[in-house]
Amino acid sequence: MTTPFLARTLGLATLALALGACSGMSTRDKNTAAGAVIGGAAGAILTGGSTTGTVGGAAVGGVIGNQIDPKKR
Numbered sequence: 001m002t003t004p005f006l007a008r009t010l011g012l013a014t015l016a017l018a019l020g021a022c023s024g025m026s027t028r029d030k031n032t033a034a035g036a037v038i039g040g041a042a043g044a045i046l047t048g049g050s051t052t053g054t055v056g057g058a059a060v061g062g063v064i065g066n067q068i069d070p071k072k073r
Contacts, residue, residue, distance in 0.1 A: 032066040038065075
């Protein structure tokens with residue numbers, strides 16, 4: 001096995017487990033998680049992969065996602 005194949009396989013397995021864990025989450029929890037993922041990706045892109053930018057983006061995205069309430073629309 002090559003390292004990229006192993007990394008991809010482990011990444012997909014982790015993703016499958018993480019998505020399975022979301023089944024019992026409330027809407028607010030799901031919004032928080034989605035915001036953190038989107039914010040982390042945006043932070044990584046905007047800072048060229050900087051750890052600080054990724055973590056900061058995830059934190060800000062998580063807070064924004066947590067404050068989104070579909071019932072208030």
